[in-house]
Structures are given as C-alpha cells and as structure tokens.
Amino acid sequence: MTEITLQTEKVRGPWADVWAQFRKHKGAMFALWTLGTLAVVCLLGPLVWRIDPNFIESDTVKMFRMRNQGPSLAHPLGTDQLGRDMLARMMFGGRISLAVGLVAMLVAIFIGTTVGVIAGYFRRLDGLLMRLTDLFLALPLLPLLLVMIFLFRDPVAGVLGPRLGTFLLIVMAIGLTSWMQAARVVRGEVLALKEREFVLAARSIGTPSRRIITRHILPNVLSPVLVAATLGIAAAIITESVLSFLGLGFPPDFPTWGRLLYDGIAEIRTYPERVMWPGIAISLTVLSVNYIGDGLRDALDPRIRGR
Amino acid sequence: MLSFTIRRLLTAIPTLLLISLVIFLLVDLAPGSPLSDVPLTVPPEVRQKMLEAMGADQPVMVRYLLWLKQFFWIEPLYGIDALFGTDFAQGAQRIISWQSKVPVFQIIGERLPQTLTVVGTAYLIGVLIALPIGIYSAYRQYSWFDQAGTFFAMAGFSVPTFFTGNLLILIFAVNLGWFPTIYDTNLEVVDWASFKEMLAQMALPVTVLALFNAAEISRYTRSSVLENLGQDYVRTARAKGMGEGRVVLKHVLRNSLIPVVTVVALGLPTVFGGAIVTEQIFKINGIGAALIGAINVSDLPTVQTVTFIFAVLIVLFNLIADILYGILDPRIRYD
Numbered sequence: 011m012t013e014i015t016l017q018t019e020k021v022r023g024p025w026a027d028v029w030a031q032f033r034k035h036k037g038a039m040f041a042l043w044t045l046g047t048l049a050v051v052c053l054l055g056p057l058v059w060r061i062d063p064n065f066i067e068s069d070t071v072k073m074f075r076m077r078n079q080g081p082s083l084a085h086p087l088g089t090d091q092l093g094r095d096m097l098a099r100m101m102f103g104g105r106i107s108l109a110v111g112l113v114a115m116l117v118a119i120f121i122g123t124t125v126g127v128i129a130g131y132f133r134r135l136d137g138l139l140m141r142l143t144d145l146f147l148a149l150p151l152l153p154l155l156l157v158m159i160f161l162f163r164d165p166v167a168g169v170l171g172p173r174l175g176t177f178l179l180i181v182m183a184i185g186l187t188s189w190m191q192a193a194r195v196v197r198g199e200v201l202a203l204k205e206r207e208f209v210l211a212a213r214s215i216g217t218p219s220r221r222i223i224t225r226h227i228l229p230n231v232l233s234p235v236l237v238a239a240t241l242g243i244a245a246a247i248i249t250e251s252v253l254s255f256l257g258l259g260f261p262p263d264f265p266t267w268g269r270l271l272y273d274g275i276a277e278i279r280t281y282p283e284r285v286m287w288p289g290i291a292i293s294l295t296v297l298s299v300n301y302i303g304d305g306l307r308d309a310l311d312p313r314i315r316g317r
Numbered sequence: 318m319l320s321f322t323i324r325r326l327l328t329a330i331p332t333l334l335l336i337s338l339v340i341f342l343l344v345d346l347a348p349g350s351p352l353s354d355v356p357l358t359v360p361p362e363v364r365q366k367m368l369e370a371m372g373a374d375q376p377v378m379v380r381y382l383l384w385l386k387q388f389f390w391i392e393p394l395y396g397i398d399a400l401f402g403t404d405f406a407q408g409a410q411r412i413i414s415w416q417s418k419v420p421v422f423q424i425i426g427e428r429l430p431q432t433l434t435v436v437g438t439a440y441l442i443g444v445l446i447a448l449p450i451g452i453y454s455a456y457r458q459y460s461w462f463d464q465a466g467t468f469f470a471m472a473g474f475s476v477p478t479f480f481t482g483n484l485l486i487l488i489f490a491v492n493l494g495w496f497p498t499i500y501d502t503n504l505e506v507v508d509w510a511s512f513k514e515m516l517a518q519m520a521l522p523v524t525v526l527a528l529f530n531a532a533e534i535s536r537y538t539r540s541s542v543l544e545n546l547g548q549d550y551v552r553t554a555r556a557k558g559m560g561e562g563r564v565v566l567k568h569v570l571r572n573s574l575i576p577v578v579t580v581v582a583l584g585l586p587t588v589f590g591g592a593i594v595t596e597q598i599f600k601i602n603g604i605g606a607a608l609i610g611a612i613n614v615s616d617l618p619t620v621q622t623v624t625f626i627f628a629v630l631i632v633l634f635n636l637i638a639d640i641l642y643g644i645l646d647p648r649i650r651y652d
Binding site: 037144148153157158161244255256271278289292293296300301 | 332335336339340343344467468471472474475476477479480483484486487491586590591593594597608609612613615620623624627628630631632635
C-alpha cells in the first residue's frame with residue numbers, strides 16, 4: 011500500500027501532469043486515436059498498398075474497362091474516371107493535406123509568435139505591430155487568398171515547378187493570412203510575463219533582451235502557442251480544401267483531399283462515394299484536431315488541471 | 318460615448334485607406350495583363366489603343382487615386398442620382414468592369430439581393446437556433462444535452478460547408494427530390510406557388526449556412542451564460558426567492574447577451590466571405606459568384622472593388638460591434 015502511494019508521489023514533470031489531465035478528456039483521447047490512425051494509414055499505407063496513385067492504363071481498351079469501378083478486392087475504394095485507384099489517391103492526398111496543414115500552421119505560428127513577442131516585449135513597437143495585426147484582421151481573407159493564388163500560381167509554378175510551386179504558394183498564402191490570433195494571444199501573455207519577478211531578476215543581472223526572450227519568455231508562452239498551433243492545423247486544412255473546392259488549389263496529379271472532392275463533384279449523382287470518402291476524411295481530421303485542441307487547452311490550463 | 322464614436326470613426330478612415338492600397342497593389346502588381354485573353358493576332362498598336370481605352374497604361378498611383386475617387390465620390394453620386402432622380406454625377410467616369418464593360422456597381426447591385434436573401438436568412442436562423450442551445454447547455458452544464466451541443470458545435474465548424482452542402486444535395490435533392498439542386502435567381506415571388514418554390518430552393522443553402530453559424534454562436538452564448546451564472550447577482554436573485562425562469566431569462570440572459578451581440582456583429586462580414594463557397598455549391602449567382610467569375614478572367618476592377626467592399630463591411634461591423642459594446646455595457650465606456 012505504502013509503495014503505491016510513494017510511487018504516485020514521485021516527482022512528476024509538468025508534461026506528465028498535462029498528459030494525465032489530457033487523458034481525462036475522453037473526446038480528445040478518442041480524437042487522438044482517430045487522427046493517429048488516419049496519419050499512419052496515409053504515411054505508411056503506400057508502403058503496403060503499392061499502386062501508383064497517378065497510374066493510368068496506357069492501353070485505351072483496358073483503361074476504359076478500368077474506369078469508374080465500384081469497390082472490389084483489387085480496388086477497395088473503386089477507381090476514378092481515369093481508372094486510377096482511389097485508395098492510393100486517398101492516401102497520397104492525405105499526405106499532402108496533412109503536410110499543408112502542418113507547414114501552413116508552422117508559418118502562421120512563427121509569424122504570430124514573433125510579432126506577438128516583439129509587440130509585447132518592446133513597448134515602442136507595440137502600437138505599430140498591433141495596428142498591423144488589426145489591419146490584417148480587417149482584410150477580407152478568403153477573397154484575397156483566392157486572388158493571390160489565382161494571380162501568382164502560374165509565375166511561381168514556372169519558377170519552382172507545378173507541384174512544389176503550388177505547395178509553397180498555398181502554404182505561404184495560408185500562413186500569411188492566419189497568424190493574427192496567435193500574435194494577439196502571445197502579446198497578451200508576454201505583457202503579463204514581462205512584469206513578473208523572474209524576468210525582473212534576469213534583467214537586473216544584466217541579461218540582454220534576446221536572452222530574456224529565448225530563456226524566460228518563450229518557454230512560458232508555449233502553452234497558448236501549442237493550443238493555437240493545434241487549432242491552426244485544422245483551419246489550414248479547411249482553407250486549403252476550400253481553395254481546392256473553388257478550383258484554385260492543387261493540380262489533379264498532385265491531389266489533396268479537397269482536390270479529390272472537387273474532382274468527384276462533377277459525377278456526384280452517379281458515383282457519390284467519390285465525394286464521400288475525401289469529405290469524410292477531411293471532416294474526421296479537422297474534427298479530431300479541434301477536439302485535441304480543446305483537450306490541450308483544458309490540460310494546459312493550471313486552473314482546471316488536477317480537478 | 319459620442320466622442321468615442323467619433324474617434325473610432327476617424328481611426329477607421331486610415332485603416333480603410335491602407336486596406337484599399339493593399340488590395341489595389343496586390344491585385345495590380347500581379348503578373349498578367351488585362352489583354353491576356355485577346356488573341357495574339359491583334360496588332361501591337363491596336364493593343365496599345367485598347368490599353369489606353371481601359372486606362373491600364375497609366376502609372377499605378379494615378380490609377381489608384383482615380384479608383385479611390387470613383388469609389389468614394391463618383392459612385393455614391395450615381396447612387397444618389399438613381400435614388401432621387403438628380404444629376405450630380407454629370408456623366409463622370411465610373412468603375413467599369415473589363416469583362417462586361419458595365420459599371421461594377423451595377424453588377425454588384427444586380428448580384429447583392431440574392432446573396433443578402435440567402436445569407437441574411439441563414440444568419441438570422443443560425444442565431445435563433447444558437448441562442449436557446451447555448452443557454453440551455455450552460456444552464457445544464459455537462460448534461461447529455463450539453464455534451465450533444467458541444468459535439469454539434471464541434472462538428473458544425475469542423476465539417477466543411479462544401480461537404481455538408483453536397484451531402485444535403487445528394488440526400489434531399491437527388492435521392493428524395495424534395496428540393497431543387499440549383500438556385501433559380503430569376504424566380505420572382507408573386508403568388509403563393511412561387512413563394513413555396515422560393516422557400517424550397519432556399520431551404521438547402523440556408524440550412525448549410527445556418528448550421529455553420531449556429532455552431533459558433535452557440536459556443537459563445539454557452540460560455541457567456543456560464544460566466545454569468547456564477548456571479549453574485551445570480552445568487553442574490555435566487556436568495557430573494559425569484560423563480561429560475563426569471564433568473565435565467567431575465568437577469569442572466571440580458572447580461573450574457575452583451576458579448577454575444579458583438580460576436581454576431583463581428584461574424585456577419587465573414588459570413589459574406591463564407592457565402593462564396595455556398596454560392597458555388599448551389600450555383601447562386603450572388604456577389605461571391607461574381608467575384609470568382611471576375612478572378613477567373615483577370616477582371617481587375619471588379620476584383621478590386623468587390624474585395625474592397627468586403628473589407629468595408631468588415632471595418633463597418635467592427636465599428637458597430639465596438640459601439641454596441643459601449644452602449645450595452647456601461648462599464649466599458651472608453652471615454
């Protein structure tokens with residue numbers, strides 16, 4: 011009996027506490043499993059399911075026979091209008107969708123944290139940077155994203171190639187238009203942290219601002235940034251699929267889930283499953299990520315933790 | 318309050334000017350020429366004439382200032398003329414769409430009613446659904462109703478509208494045949510039958526948008542009501558022996574609606590942006606469809622003007638939200 015109590019009272023790191031609280035959130039745990047499964051299938055699936063997602067039968071007669079097949083053992087999710095295997099395309103598309111979400115989130119969080127920390131820490135820049143943030147918040151983002159991608163898609167693709175070019179353009183465009191919430195939250199935290207004793211102590215022994223920010227401020231704004239990052243992934247995936255849905259997304263030989271859905275719309279009456287699969291995949295991913303963000307927010311809030 | 322309102326109005330002007338500059342430059346500096354759709358066989362001197370006729374050969378700053386003048390001065394004059402039959406504008410040049418050679422504001426005037434009917438109805442219904450759900454979820458926190466409400470809200474803003482929209486089309490329009498799949502803009506409501514037709518074609522797009530909006534607003538309502546339920550004045554009201562209905566619906570509700578009202582005001586312009594997608598799903602030729610059409614043919618004046626109108630809406634509703642907040646909550650007067 012005493013042994014057990016001793017073990018539980020062993021010093022636990024702060025992350026163990028967070029994890030313990032996170033595990034209590036049933037929805038978030040379920041979401042973590044769902045997202046994990048989806049990610050593993052998309053990342054490792056192509057190693058097992060070795061059909062090329064862009065493989066089109068070169069023999070026309072065979073190709074016509076391959077088109078629009080229903081689910082079978084050879085093609086569990088059927089084939090599309092060019093006879094390409096849907097399962098392989100779904101896994102390939104999932105990789106890109108998840109990559110877009112992650113990278114766009116990283117761009118947004120990087121800009122947001124930088125702006126937030128600088129605005130919160132250096133009072134002289136605060137007004138200017140927050141005006142900039144307000145300005146970005148007042149921009150009509152979806153129309154501007156559409157315009158940006160339409161106008162710059164071909165020139166960027168000409169320089170970097172259609173795949174990398176589109177990827178970088180979309181990721182940067184989404185990142186550049188979604189950093190404002192993170193910046194505001196971080197600024198608020200930094201403003202409060204700056205007046206705390208440990209920062210004052212660091213400054214009184216002559217620590218330069220750069221070191222104070224990296225050693226003392228950044229680790230302490232980590233939790234709001236983590237929550238913003240999680241929710242940012244979901245928002246980026248949705249935005250990318252909206253762009254794809256409006257026909258301004260990825261090329262068809264480099265599809266995301268959004269692009270697959272867009273391609274399926276034309277034949278939704280005859281082959282509804284081709285819209286359903288990507289739609290379900292996007293919805294499940296975004297729902298999971300949002301639930302995980304919710305769980306993380308609860309777990310990282312010390313007022314709720316340990317209740 | 319008045320001085321706050323005036324100060325707020327004055328700060329909105331530089332913001333709007335900056336936004337207009339950003340939008341104008343972004344669209345304008347992009348590669349591609351307004352003549353990219355004109356065949357290559359057209360001789361260069363004719364091309365030059367065409368550019369001159371469009372005013373596209375002027376320096377950027379000149380075009381920007383001209384566009385600003387047209388947007389803020391000439392177009393309102395035409396608006397007044399159309400309303401009162403006056404002639405203030407005296408044939409001054411308007412912002413002309415490169416695609417259809419028609420004034421952009423005329424296109425917007427033709428497209429806006431469709432967007433407003435669908436978006437407006439959807440937003441209203443969304444708010445009407447969200448409020449009771451939010452209030453009851455907060456009142457019975459962690460009950461099964463609250464859990465279901467949380468899931469509904471989560472699903473509401475996680476499942477993209479283009480998926481729910483197509484799902485609804487598939488179920489209710491294709492399989493059951495209850496509603497049409499395409500929104501008919503020419504339909505005029507003259508009698509009972511056409512009214513019913515109008516309702517049928519509005520049902521699906523309004524449902525999609527309303528559910529999406531309700532999800533977000535119900536969350537705000539819930540957290541706001543929750544916050545107020547723990548306040549001292551609620552305990553006082555209960556201690557005085559007041560009935561639960563009155564405590565919740567009168568005391569708590571009034572106070573918790575303050576942040577909700579501002580969220581509703583702030584959300585309205587984003588709904589216009591979101592309506593772009595809904596219009597695309599249901600083939601409604603509203604203002605979003607006009608924007609997409611203009612983007613696809615590099616019709617720069619239309620793109621710039623429509624995008625800027627969205628920006629004006631955002632700034633305007635931010636202003637309204639701020640002022641409403643000041644009026645509703647006397648503790649937050651800024652002066």
